[in-house]
Amino acid sequence: xxxxxxxxxxxxxxxxxxxxxxxxxxxxxxxxxxxxxxxxxxxxxxxxxxxxxxxxxxxxxxxxxxxxxxxxxxxxxxxxxxxxxxxxxxxxxxxxxxxxxxxxxxxxxxxxxxxxxxxxxxxxxxxxxxxxxxxxxxxxxxxxxxxxxxxxxxxxxxxxxxxxxxxxxxxxxxxxxxxxxxxxxxxxxxxxxxxxxxxxxxxxxxxxxxxxxxxxxxxxxxxxxxxxxxxxxxxxxxxxxxxxxxxxxxxxxxxxxxxxxxxxxxxxxxxxxxxxxxxxxxxxxxxxxxxxxxxxxxxxxxxxxxx
Amino acid sequence: xxxxxxxxxxxxxxxxxxxxxxxxxxxxxxxxxxxxxxxxxxxxxxxxxxxxxxxxxxxxxxxxxxxxxxxxxxxxxxxxxxxxxxxxxxxxxxxxxxxxxxxxxxxxxxxxxxxxxxxxxxxxxxxxxxxxxxxxxxxxxxxxxxxxxxxxxxxxxxxxxxxxxxxxxxxxxxxxxxxxxxxxxxxxxxxxxxxxxxxxxxxxxxxxxxxxxxxxxxxxxxxxxxxxxxxxxxxxxxxxxxxxxxxxxxxxxxxxxxxxxxxxxxxxxxxxxxxxxxxxxxxxxxxxxxxxxxxxxxxxxxxxxxxxxxxxxxxxxxxxxxxxxxxxxxxxxxxxxxxxxxxxxxxxxxxxxxxxxxxxxxxxxxxxxxxxxxxxxxxxxxxxxxxxxxxxxxxxxxxxxxxxxxxxxxxxxxxxxxxxxxxxxxxxxxxxxxxxxxxxxxxxxxxxxxxxxxxxxxxxxxxxxxxxxxxxxxxxxxxxxxxxxxxxxxxxxxxxxxxxxxxxxxxxxxxxxxxxxxxxxxxxxx
Numbered sequence: 098x099x100x101x102x103x104x105x106x107x108x109x110x111x112x113x114x115x116x117x118x119x120x121x122x123x124x125x126x127x128x129x130x131x132x133x134x135x136x137x138x139x140x141x142x143x144x145x146x147x148x149x150x151x152x153x154x155x156x157x158x159x160x161x162x163x164x165x166x167x168x169x170x171x172x173x174x175x176x177x178x179x180x181x182x183x184x185x186x187x188x189x190x191x192x193x194x195x196x197x198x199x200x201x202x203x204x205x206x207x208x209x210x211x212x213x214x215x216x217x218x219x220x221x222x223x224x225x226x227x228x229x230x231x232x233x234x235x236x237x238x239x240x241x242x243x244x245x246x247x248x249x250x251x252x253x254x255x256x257x258x259x260x261x262x263x264x265x266x267x268x269x270x271x272x273x274x275x276x277x278x279x280x281x282x283x284x285x286x287x288x289x290x291x292x293x294x295x296x297x298x299x300x301x302x303x304x305x306x307x308x309x310x311x312x313x314x315x316x317x318x319x320x321x322x323x324x325x326x327x328x329x330x331x332x333x334x335x336x337x338x339x340x341x342x343x344x345x346x347x348x349x350x351x352x353x354x355x356x357x358x359x360x361x362x363x364x365x366x367x368x369x370x371x372x373x374x375x376x377x378x379x380x381x382x383x384x385x386x387x388x389x390x391x392x393x394x395x396x397x398x399x400x401x402x403x404x
Numbered sequence: 405x406x407x408x409x410x411x412x413x414x415x416x417x418x419x420x421x422x423x424x425x426x427x428x429x430x431x432x433x434x435x436x437x438x439x440x441x442x443x444x445x446x447x448x449x450x451x452x453x454x455x456x457x458x459x460x461x462x463x464x465x466x467x468x469x470x471x472x473x474x475x476x477x478x479x480x481x482x483x484x485x486x487x488x489x490x491x492x493x494x495x496x497x498x499x500x501x502x503x504x505x506x507x508x509x510x511x512x513x514x515x516x517x518x519x520x521x522x523x524x525x526x527x528x529x530x531x532x533x534x535x536x537x538x539x540x541x542x543x544x545x546x547x548x549x550x551x552x553x554x555x556x557x558x559x560x561x562x563x564x565x566x567x568x569x570x571x572x573x574x575x576x577x578x579x580x581x582x583x584x585x586x587x588x589x590x591x592x593x594x595x596x597x598x599x600x601x602x603x604x605x606x607x608x609x610x611x612x613x614x615x616x617x618x619x620x621x622x623x624x625x626x627x628x629x630x631x632x633x634x635x636x637x638x639x640x641x642x643x644x645x646x647x648x649x650x651x652x653x654x655x656x657x658x659x660x661x662x663x664x665x666x667x668x669x670x671x672x673x674x675x676x677x678x679x680x681x682x683x684x685x686x687x688x689x690x691x692x693x694x695x696x697x698x699x700x701x702x703x704x705x706x707x708x709x710x711x712x713x714x715x716x717x718x719x720x721x722x723x724x725x726x727x728x729x730x731x732x733x734x735x736x737x738x739x740x741x742x743x744x745x746x747x748x749x750x751x752x753x754x755x756x757x758x759x760x761x762x763x764x765x766x767x768x769x770x771x772x773x774x775x776x777x778x779x780x781x782x783x784x785x786x787x788x789x790x791x792x793x794x795x796x797x798x799x800x801x802x803x804x805x806x807x808x809x810x811x812x813x814x815x816x817x818x819x820x821x822x823x824x825x826x827x828x829x830x831x832x833x834x835x836x837x838x839x840x841x842x843x844x845x846x847x848x849x850x851x852x853x854x855x856x857x858x859x860x861x862x863x864x865x866x867x868x869x870x871x872x873x874x875x876x877x878x879x880x881x882x883x884x885x886x887x888x889x890x891x892x893x894x895x896x897x898x899x900x901x902x903x904x905x906x907x908x909x910x911x912x913x914x915x916x917x918x919x920x921x922x923x924x925x926x927x928x929x930x
Binding site for chain 1: 439441442443444447449521522523524525526528529538541542596597612613614615616617640641642643644646647650651653654656781809810811812813814815816817818819829830831832849850851853
């Protein structure tokens, strides 16, 4: 098992290298640059800026320079936020995004699984229709609608929570972003769970268990649920990578200082180093969570072994 | 026992409430539409930064609540008879937030740093008016050769290339604020971080969490600290304007410098006179490629400009948050009369008729429609403006197409003088002087997106610069230059900007002005 993990981590290195290389050259193809803005700069000043950030060197040299820095754990300065290095921006933003994303994911997994199981057990009955209807609504109503409605009801009208901001990470400030992020995930998990649970309940080993006279509880929890969880496990890998690295919509509407915004803003601002930083972080999260999913697979499904 | 504990707790609570009421900290929660890119005055470029830097630092001169020039770190100054040498007397006893005295050396260091090419200051060009400024910034001279000097610890002297009547106005810009030499030399890039930043303004930097908030606290060492009422000012970046409105409504923000303008009518109904709207020194214009056929013909540019119904755009697209504009310099600069286009007073129908006539004369018509491409940077209102113009020009047989790109692509394209017909651009005043608007259409300006090149305009602008010592004469010459520009349609001015603040009635001293400048030190909160 350990050897497997080690091997997987080793293969991550060339993967990362390819991702970094492609992204580095891709963002440079985009027209305009970090210093183009409404107020045009005179050529002397623009040249001074480009010299300061090494953008006056040939592209291949900039690339080698970047790779060298990256190997030393240096992501470079942000072009558009020169008071901070890319690493500093992530140091502030990543814990925020991880807190919100992880809470939303856990919430979604718990509630989604329970709802999915209930729907499967009450297939084609009232409870099932209620779950399906809610899930469909939950996955179709976009976050940029849910978030303002939440603010309008709970903050502006009822004054139970603040409208926005992180507030140093106070619980009342976090509820909005977490719930908004979790709702669509709950819907997805519930639907996945319902489908796989219905299938599991129809399988041969469950029929055998019923014939052996096992209690309902034992059949559902010990036997059916275990197999039915597999699609949820494989879904939660990429979902975790996406949720933990933040969401620009939720962060902007709730004005919380996560890193989700950088994925979009850095690209729009041609903040090359920040774009590269976000690419590396997302790639690392994706690789890591895929590995975790594969390990969990072995734990859930006895047929899977990594020796 | 339980009862006595409860009463003890109650008593403590009561005491603490009355205590906090008596010594209530005055906190101003201020919405600022974006985070600053930097707090380094010499690297600054945006309006959002200006608000914060104005609170943190004190330049030689500053602006009051009405954006008029007042003494800052310098308590007085003397201008030589030829208008080129400015001698500033610094406040005696004024200190930085760490207690070090503010000296003439600090200003020498700061101006040299601004022009040093290694600093890569975006606003270095503003101080090209100082003798050798441009040469230093271009790397042709050493920063030590910049014509600034410390006559003694409290006397700072600047020599200008030529008389520049708006020099004092320019000095109010945040790029000309001083920095604390000792901490820069000691801390390097870390000098700007909370806890390290030493400033000489009314406030000091306590916290800066990017995309979250910036907390400034009152600087007890500020020279007029006794008149500063707000103890803490929290700047919140409010990129999402709808959220900002809700936060304002819930009392989480005391003011915000922006609002969703498409909802302006509703906001006015809801918030009444908490909505502050008024003219702001900014011009929204279309740059036309004046060196490309057929746009090189001023008659053609005139026909297009005349046919654009600015009243409609200001009202329907911008909800009257913009003002129809017919000159490059917006009104509101004391002592200057903008040169308004001659057709401004004509009715829209008359203008359209004349525009049709011109187009027909030039040979355009149903058989040979004029093709015009409008480029604009991504924004719902820029798009709607272009669409409205497309519709307005259609009856004249002009076929308008549109190209939308993101901001970086748009300005990258304009800077490289790409092939375009008409492109959206805007200019916001850096200082209260017509020169800031007229300078951008000069031949050599990096912002001359029209490639406008008129010998007559250049001559008048040069004459105005030479008349620096005579404000009335200079103003007249600038107005004449603008007349040339406007008649020539070197640009098509469309709208003037307006400021639009949401201000709680609890705030006192938040005075509306054309620069939209509101230093926290003149504000108080009930």
